[in-house]
Amino acid sequence: xxxxxxxxxxxxxxxxxxxxxxxxxxxxxxxxxxxxxxxxxxxxxxxxxxxxxxxxxxxxxxxxxxxxxxxxxxxxxxxxxxxxxxxxxxxxxxxxxxxxxxxxxxxxxxxxxxxxxxxxxxxxxxxxxxxxxxxxxxxxxxxxxxxxxxxxx
Amino acid sequence: xxxxxxxxxxxxxxxxxxxxxxxxxxxxxxxxxxxxxxxxxxxxxxxxxxxxxxxxxxxxxxxxxxxxxxxxxxxxxxxxxxxxxxxxxxxxxxxxxxxxxxxxxxxxxxxxxxxxxxxxxxxxxxxxxxxxxxxxxxxxxxxxxxxxxxxxxxxxxxxxxxxxxxxxxxxxxxxxxxxxxxxxxxxxxxxxxxxxxxxxxxxxxxxxxxxxxxxxxxxxxxxxxxxxxxxxxxxxxxxxxxxxxxxxxxxxxxxxxxxxxxxxxxxxxxxxxxxxxxxxxxxxxxxxxxxxxxxxxxxxxxxxxxxxxxxxxxxxxxxxxxxxxxxxxxxxxxxxxxxxxxxxxxxxxxxxxxxxxxxx
Numbered sequence: 001x002x003x004x005x006x007x008x009x010x011x012x013x014x015x016x017x018x019x020x021x022x023x024x025x026x027x028x029x030x031x032x033x034x035x036x037x038x039x040x041x042x043x044x045x046x047x048x049x050x051x052x053x054x055x056x057x058x059x060x061x062x063x064x065x066x067x068x069x070x071x072x073x074x075x076x077x078x079x080x081x082x083x084x085x086x087x088x089x090x091x092x093x094x095x096x097x098x099x100x101x102x103x104x105x106x107x108x109x110x111x112x113x114x115x116x117x118x119x120x121x122x123x124x125x126x127x128x129x130x131x132x133x134x135x136x137x138x139x140x141x142x143x144x145x146x147x148x149x150x151x152x153x
Numbered sequence: 154x155x156x157x158x159x160x161x162x163x164x165x166x167x168x169x170x171x172x173x174x175x176x177x178x179x180x181x182x183x184x185x186x187x188x189x190x191x192x193x194x195x196x197x198x199x200x201x202x203x204x205x206x207x208x209x210x211x212x213x214x215x216x217x218x219x220x221x222x223x224x225x226x227x228x229x230x231x232x233x234x235x236x237x238x239x240x241x242x243x244x245x246x247x248x249x250x251x252x253x254x255x256x257x258x259x260x261x262x263x264x265x266x267x268x269x270x271x272x273x274x275x276x277x278x279x280x281x282x283x284x285x286x287x288x289x290x291x292x293x294x295x296x297x298x299x300x301x302x303x304x305x306x307x308x309x310x311x312x313x314x315x316x317x318x319x320x321x322x323x324x325x326x327x328x329x330x331x332x333x334x335x336x337x338x339x340x341x342x343x344x345x346x347x348x349x350x351x352x353x354x355x356x357x358x359x360x361x362x363x364x365x366x367x368x369x370x371x372x373x374x375x376x377x378x379x380x381x382x383x384x385x386x387x388x389x390x391x392x393x394x395x396x397x398x399x400x401x402x403x404x405x406x407x408x409x410x411x412x413x414x415x416x417x418x419x420x421x422x423x424x425x426x427x428x429x430x431x432x433x434x435x436x437x438x439x440x441x442x443x444x445x446x447x448x449x450x451x452x453x454x455x456x457x458x459x460x461x462x463x464x465x466x467x468x469x470x471x472x473x474x475x476x477x478x479x480x481x482x483x484x485x486x487x488x489x490x491x492x493x494x495x496x497x498x499x500x501x502x503x504x505x506x507x508x509x510x511x512x513x
Binding site: 035036037041042045055056057059060062063064065066067068092093127131 | 167205238239240241242292293311314315316318319322323326327367370371373374375492493495501502503
């Protein structure tokens with residue numbers, strides 16, 4: 001399944017993140033593709049902040065690779081895999097297990113290669129000339145269809 | 154006067170593995186097993202992702218730190234270890250190693266916040282008195298703190314998105330320059346004209362000391378792409394001018410926010426007003442120059458510890474451990490590793506989008 005939206009502001013992207021967050025459950029994986037500056041971290045930060053019971057900073061995971069949060073919907077993993085050189089390292093970080101037990105938001109998910117969960121929601125972010133963002137959503141797992149139709153209609 | 158404590162420090166919260174021995178304000182040894190050579194060899198970043206990798210190196214680091222300091226484990230009064238914040242596997246292996254040493258020798262154990270290590274370093278190097286203003290600016294962190302005591306820090310503001318070190322790294326990635334990005338961008342900027350490209354100064358239009366650097370990244374991306382579209386590529390001059398403009402934006406934002414932080418800090422009427430800067434980005438001479446100029450305006454002293462103590466190291470952890478031990482802190486085998494650990498738990502979390510109103 002495929003859907004495309006245009007976000008005209010960081011606030012609109014945050015709204016989309018908050019809406020998607022509402023229906024998330026353990027075992028959901030969102031793959032965030034896009035160049036530097038496309039808005040991946042902004043989306044992830046907005047999503048996580050909407051799920052936190054006690055507000056706290058959501059730093060960029062670029063340096064620490066993974067940040068985990070205890071949220072209203074269980075554990076959320078926020079990962080930036082840019083610095084990984086092979087999927088083996090993702091296993092060492094415990095990501096394969098987290099895909100089953102946590103909500104995972106993964107930046108630079110191409111590093112996962114064969115480890116990429118088939119049930120994941122793929123989101124592609126791109127900056128457009130007028131500073132808006134195009135956001136494309138692709139999925140094959142039926143779990144996303146009902147939820148996203150509601151969001152994107 | 155009692156003899157100064159001899160403290161063994163361990164640090165493994167980021168990419169580097171480190172151990173050090175500090176006695177009083179003397180660094181007897183400081184061993185850092187870094188990744189810089191690997192970065193250069195691979196042209197990218199090969200992180201120490203696994204707890205195992207840190208664990209393998211920690212023993213050797215400790216052994217070498219003790220040997221270089223010419224002391225044995227029996228000479229150590231306190232074992233200090235970074236117990237957060239950072240990549241959890243790394244922090245955990247440091248904490249486990251420290252617990253093992255403590256249990257085997259009966260030496261007291263003190264868990265140290267990595268950021269407190271940075272924030273207390275100016276007391277190790279410059280004997281600063283509280284309260285002083287601290288700008289912590291590194292790859293993963295950017296915040297203004299008033300240091301009131303070894304365990305009391307007041308956050309005046311911080312980045313709501315990226316830290317400057319990360320912004321430099323990503324700028325270097327976008328321009329095809331080597332990692333780590335800070336030194337690459339600074340070297341290019343020296344040859345460049347900072348006035349050619351006008352980058353935004355995010356959040357200057359809003360009150361307070363919070364910072365934002367994510368929008369700068371996007372601005373650089375646009376400038377690069379429009380040049381590439383017009384000319385079919387970037388010249389060396391383009392890259393140098395882009396770097397100069399980018400660095401100038403970061404310098405100006407840090408300088409202006411420092412000016413504001415100084416107002417809050419100077420309201421405390423400190424006896425010897427001082428701004429200290431720590432973290433890897435403190436090595437950038439343009440940024441140092443900007444901060445120095447702001448301090449000069451208000452007659453505030455400006456100090457930056459030497460680079461080897463500004464970047465991640467274990468001497469700062471040992472020193473901070475000694476300060477906390479003196480305050481009575483003792484940890485035991487229940488000490489846990491914390492992936493996130495704000496220095497100022499009372500400060501409001503940094504939320505919101507820096508892009509709002511960020512246009513210069």
